[in-house]
Amino acid sequence: VEEAVAKLGYRPNAFASALRRGSSRSIGLLIPSQRSGHLAELAEAIEQVFTARGYLVITGSTQHDRMREERLFQSLVDRRVDAIVLAPGVSLATSPAPGARDQLILALEAIGAGHRDVSSIQVDERSDAAFAVQHLQGHGHQVIGCVANSRHTPADGLRIAGWRDALEAVGARAGGELLAMGDTSAEGGYVSTQALLSPHGRPWAVRGESPSALLVTSDVQALGSLSACHELGLSVPDDIAIVSMGGTASASYTIPPLTTLRQDVRWIATRSADVLIDQIENEGKPRSITGVRGNLVIGSSCGCDAG
Amino acid sequence: VEEAVAKLGYRPNAFASALRRGSSRSIGLLIPSQRSGHLAELAEAIEQVFTARGYLVITGSTQHDRMREERLFQSLVDRRVDAIVLAPGVSLATSPAPGARDQLILALEAIGAGHRDVSSIQVDERSDAAFAVQHLQGHGHQVIGCVANSRHTPADGLRIAGWRDALEAVGARAGGELLAMGDTSAEGGYVSTQALLSPHGRPWAVRGESPSALLVTSDVQALGSLSACHELGLSVPDDIAIVSMGGTASASYTIPPLTTLRQDVRWIATRSADVLIDQIENEGKPRSITGVRGNLVIGSSCGCDAG
DNA sequence: TTGAAAGCGCTAACAA
DNA sequence: TTGTTAGCGCTTTCAA
Numbered sequence: 001v002e003e004a005v006a007k008l009g010y011r012p013n014a015f016a017s018a019l020r021r022g023s024s025r026s027i028g029l030l031i032p033s034q035r036s037g038h039l040a041e042l043a044e045a046i047e048q049v050f051t052a053r054g055y056l057v058i059t060g061s062t063q064h065d066r067m068r069e070e071r072l073f074q075s076l077v078d079r080r081v082d083a084i085v086l087a088p089g090v091s092l093a094t095s096p097a098p099g100a101r102d103q104l105i106l107a108l109e110a111i112g113a114g115h116r117d118v119s120s121i122q123v124d125e126r127s128d129a130a131f132a133v134q135h136l137q138g139h140g141h142q143v144i145g146c147v148a149n150s151r152h153t154p155a156d157g158l159r160i161a162g163w164r165d166a167l168e169a170v171g172a173r174a175g176g177e178l179l180a181m182g183d184t185s186a187e188g189g190y191v192s193t194q195a196l197l198s199p200h201g202r203p204w205a206v207r208g209e210s211p212s213a214l215l216v217t218s219d220v221q222a223l224g225s226l227s228a229c230h231e232l233g234l235s236v237p238d239d240i241a242i243v244s245m246g247g248t249a250s251a252s253y254t255i256p257p258l259t260t261l262r263q264d265v266r267w268i269a270t271r272s273a274d275v276l277i278d279q280i281e282n283e284g285k286p287r288s289i290t291g292v293r294g295n296l297v298i299g300s301s302c303g304c305d306a307g
Numbered sequence: 308v309e310e311a312v313a314k315l316g317y318r319p320n321a322f323a324s325a326l327r328r329g330s331s332r333s334i335g336l337l338i339p340s341q342r343s344g345h346l347a348e349l350a351e352a353i354e355q356v357f358t359a360r361g362y363l364v365i366t367g368s369t370q371h372d373r374m375r376e377e378r379l380f381q382s383l384v385d386r387r388v389d390a391i392v393l394a395p396g397v398s399l400a401t402s403p404a405p406g407a408r409d410q411l412i413l414a415l416e417a418i419g420a421g422h423r424d425v426s427s428i429q430v431d432e433r434s435d436a437a438f439a440v441q442h443l444q445g446h447g448h449q450v451i452g453c454v455a456n457s458r459h460t461p462a463d464g465l466r467i468a469g470w471r472d473a474l475e476a477v478g479a480r481a482g483g484e485l486l487a488m489g490d491t492s493a494e495g496g497y498v499s500t501q502a503l504l505s506p507h508g509r510p511w512a513v514r515g516e517s518p519s520a521l522l523v524t525s526d527v528q529a530l531g532s533l534s535a536c537h538e539l540g541l542s543v544p545d546d547i548a549i550v551s552m553g554g555t556a557s558a559s560y561t562i563p564p565l566t567t568l569r570q571d572v573r574w575i576a577t578r579s580a581d582v583l584i585d586q587i588e589n590e591g592k593p594r595s596i597t598g599v600r601g602n603l604v605i606g607s608s609c610g611c612d613a614g
Numbered sequence: 615t616t617g618a619a620a621g622c623g624c625t626a627a628c629a630a
Numbered sequence: 631t632t633g634t635t636a637g638c639g640c641t642t643t644c645a646a
Contacts, residue, residue, distance in 0.1 A: 014385040015326040016623035019638050024322070034351055035556070040341045047368055051375075056382055058365050061354055068358075075363055078321040186560035220557060227560040249342070250527060253493035253534040255562050323639035326622050617646075622639105629634075 018080060026056040027276065028076035031087035032064050032151075036184050036220045037248035038263070042087060042108075045269035053273055055082070062090055064151055077103055082280045085272060088123075089153045106276050108268065110154040119275050119286040121268055125155045125245075128294045129162025129215065130169075132243045132261045135296060136213040139241060139303045142172055145211035147192040147221055150181040159217045159245065178211060182221070189216060189224025197232055197240065212240065213302075219246035222258050226301070237303035247297055257299035268292065325387060333363040334583065335383035338394035339371050339458075343491050343527045344555035345570070349394060349415075352576035360580055362389070369397055371458055384410055389587045392579060395430075396460045413583050415575065417461045426582045426593040428575055432462045432552075435601045436469025436522065437476075439550045439568045442603060443520040446548060446610045449479055452518035454499040454528055457488040466524045466552065485518060489528070496523060496531025504539055504547065519547065520609075526553035529565055533608070544610035554604055564606035575599065 018024040027050055034040045047057045058081060060072035069092050076084055083104035086092055090109075107120040136144055146163045149156045160179065167174035180196045182188030196211065216222040222244035226236060234240045236256055244251065247262020271289055278284035298304050325331040334357055341347045354364045365388060367379035376399050383391055390411035393399055397416075414427040443451055453470045456463045467486065474481035487503045489495030503518065523529040529551035533543060541547045543563055551558065554569020578596055585591035605611050 011381065011385055013326070013387065013623050014382075015322045015331070015387060016638085017625075019320070019322040019326055019640090020623085020625045022638075034341050034347045035344070037342070037344075040347050044341055044368055048370075051367075051379075056365070056367075056386070058363070060358075060363075061351055063355075072358075074318070075321075078318055079363070080320065080322060186557040190560055223557055224560045227562060227564070230562045250493040250530055253497055253531045255534060255537045257534070320639050323622090324641075326624090327639080327641045329622080615646105618644090620641105620643080622641090624638090625636105627634105627636085630632085 022080070023082055023280075024080050025054060026058055026079070026081045028073075028079075028081040028084040029057055029059045029087065030062055030069060030072055030076075030084065030090045030092065031059060032062050032089040033184075034061060036218055036246075037250060038219060038246040038265075039087060039089075041248060042265040042268065045265040046085060046272060049266075049269040049273045053277060055277075064089065066091060083276045085276070088155045089151060091153070104276065104279055106272055108272070110158070117286045119279065120288045120290075121271055121275070121292060122288065122290045123155070123263055123268070123292045123294065124290070125158035126162040126165065127291075128245065128261050128263075129159040129217070130166040131162075132245060132296065133163050133166035133215050135259070135302060136215070136241055136243055137166065137170060137172075139213070141213035141241060143178070143209050143211045144172070144213045144215060145178045145180070145196045147189055147196065147214055147216040147225055148179065148181045149184045149217055149221075150188075151184065156217065159215075163215050184218050184220060186220050186224040186227070189218075189221025190228045191224070192221070193225040193228035194232070197228065197234065214240060214242050216242060216244040219244050219248045219251045219258065219260055222246075222251070222260070222301075223254060226254055226256075226258075236301050237305075241303045242301040243296075244301075245294075247294065251297070252299060254299075254301070256301050256305075259299040259302035259304065260297050261294045262297045263292075263294045329387070330389055330587075331387050332361060333365060333386070333388050335379075335386075335388040335391040336364055336366045336394065337369055337376060337379055337383075337391065337397045337399065338366060339369050339396040340491075341368060343525055343553075344557060345526060345553040345572075346394060346396075348555060349572040349575065352572040353392060353579060356573075356576040356580045360584060362584075371396065373398060390583045392583070395462045396458060398460070411583065411586055413579055415579070417465070424593045426586065427595045427597075428578055428582070428599060429595065429597045430462075430570055430575070430599045430601065431597070432465035433469040433472065434598075435552065435568050435570075436466040436524070437473040438469075439552060439603065440470050440473035440522050442566070442609060443522070443548055443550055444473065444477060444479075446520070448520035448548060450485070450516050450518045451479070451520045451522060452485040452487070452503045454496055454503065454521055454523040454532055455486065455488045456491045456524055456528075457495070458491065463524065466522075470522050491525050491527060493527050493531040493534070496525075496528025497535045498531070499528070500532040500535035501539070504535065504541065521547060521549050523549060523551040526551050526555045526558045526565065526567055529553075529558070529567070529608075530561060533561055533563075533565075543608050544612075548610045549608040550603075551608075552601075554601065558604070559606060561606075561608070563608050563612075566606040566609035566611065567604050568601045569604045570599075570601045
């Protein structure tokens with residue numbers, strides 16, 4: 001019989017099995033986009049970890065579009081995924097999803113009211129951002145600008161808050177004229193940086209001294225920032241020091257190499273699997289892991305190499 | 308009744324439906340990795356196009372690992388996806404997948420013997436690579452090196468062949484000492500470029516003139532190449548001109564901006580959906596679209612800006 | 615037009 | 631231990 005099975009290439013029908021068992025051994029992952037290196041790395045880590053533990057990962061790109069988020073969420077629920085992971089930037093994490101009911105959810109971002117019984121793993125973006133700014137302050141910078149994301153996700157807000165925390169802690173300026181927001185893309189970073197640093201962009205002569213350093217809240221945007229500085233004839237790190245957030249692999253190969261606050265996506269993915277698979281298989285309680293910190297990968301864009 | 312349905316948040320069970328109908332309105336996508344910007348853009352385009360046409364896309368990252376490819380392929384077949392798209396670099400495209408049977412397959416790469424009745428959309432990588440080299444020749448370069456991928460996928464081989472074609476057409480050197488292969492990553496590009504251009508890497512004094520231009524077969528690797536040139540004190544494009552292949556969004560924000568051969572991933576994704584959905588819904592015949600060409604996006608790494 | 619019934623392929627419970 | 635059966639929730643067919 002076994003031979004016949006092998007010979008005919010028989011394969012069990014996963015639907016029938018899932019229909020009967022009520023479980024599909026799959027999880028859904030909702031993520032805004034795979035284009036920013038950091039999210040791509042996160043997605044890949046999650047896929048690898050869950051696959052290794054026997055789950056199929058179904059990924060949906062939401063493009064920051066609330067309609068798409070809801071459609072994809074429904075689609076995943078309809079397919080009876082065992083759980084859904086919401087990556088940072090998916091707004092369903094902060095307001096209740098319709099039809100979520102007793103769907104198992106793990107949010108990788110600060111969760112708002114509306115969802116209960118949701119697990120979460122929360123990076124302390126605020127402290128991370130402040131830490132990055134402190135590093136710049138350690139190099140003697142006083143006036144530090146911020147290139148951030150224009151999406152109003154919790155992470156974006158927290159990074160800006162952290163930037164402000166560090167500045168206010170030493171009594172430095174932290175006004176809106178030092179903050180520029182744009183797309184999470186190289187172009188977005190380029191445009192924002194131009195706006196902040198170009199003599200035509202902001203009348204620094206009137207408003208005070210121009211920034212000598214920047215916190216850029218994503219690595220892709222930092223690419224654009226470097227490009228903008230280069231075009232403006234500003235040398236990094238001598239004229240402008242830069243620290244970015246993300247810690248993607250290619251951040252070490254920019255000119256100059258970026259100093260970047262790295263989030264350990266592998267660790268986050270592993271923890272996600274621990275929490276979620278415990279909930280799925282052992283009916284474990286929802287858990288939240290908060291205060292996850294990144295670590296600073298030193299390049300030379302911050303000025304550490306100077307001298 | 309309708310009210311009750313809406314009120315209770317009833318949702319049909321996709322499994323039961325799929326089980327009964329024998330179709331799941333979903334397709335699988337196997338892709339080596341999402342880390343190289345070009346493949347991430349391709350994956351996103353495919354997801355968007357198929358989603359818009361009512362199909363759920365289940366993506367699996369194979370990491371260039373044959374075992375993973377086969378496991379994921381099986382997993383997709385078990386879930387009765389209506390079709391499977393094989394991205395470039397998935398070796399199942401070139402040798403038959405076990406248990407493929409009458410699974411609908413679309414390969415985005417030249418397909419080998421073993422599979423029959425497989426649709427495909429094939430970019431003419433060879434001509435594209437040759438065209439990129441010709442552009443460099445048009446700038447007067449004679450000795451042109453090549454930074455390629457060490458994976459032995461058909462696309463990699465074709466790009467190298469195209470590089471050689473263009474060189475041999477004008478009787479230029481095209482020897483192995485001008486070719487360096489590495490990982491499809493910034494680091495891979497950095498290492499390969501160091502090997503090609505560093506005075507310590509290759510004894511040019513003995514073997515002849517050092518290259519004055521490079522064809523780099525992916526944008527991520529080009530990042531590393533630029534970084535390596537910068538470190539070696541070589542100015543791009545004055546000392547070394549560079550053209551890369553891919554055409555990702557961030558290629559315009561490197562220093563200097565890359566001249567890159569762009570593949571229109573959106574077009575490829577749209578065509579994929581046309582072919583595949585026709586096969587799924589109208590029992591259309593497998594089709595192959597060959598000779599798809601990219602177009603050169605002019606930056607300044609090739610020397611076009613030199614004034 | 616509306617309603618009842620059969621069955622997709624599997625698993626879990628039960629009977630032998 | 632091994633074999634049999636009921637039923638997961640839907641869609642399709644057929645009868646009323």
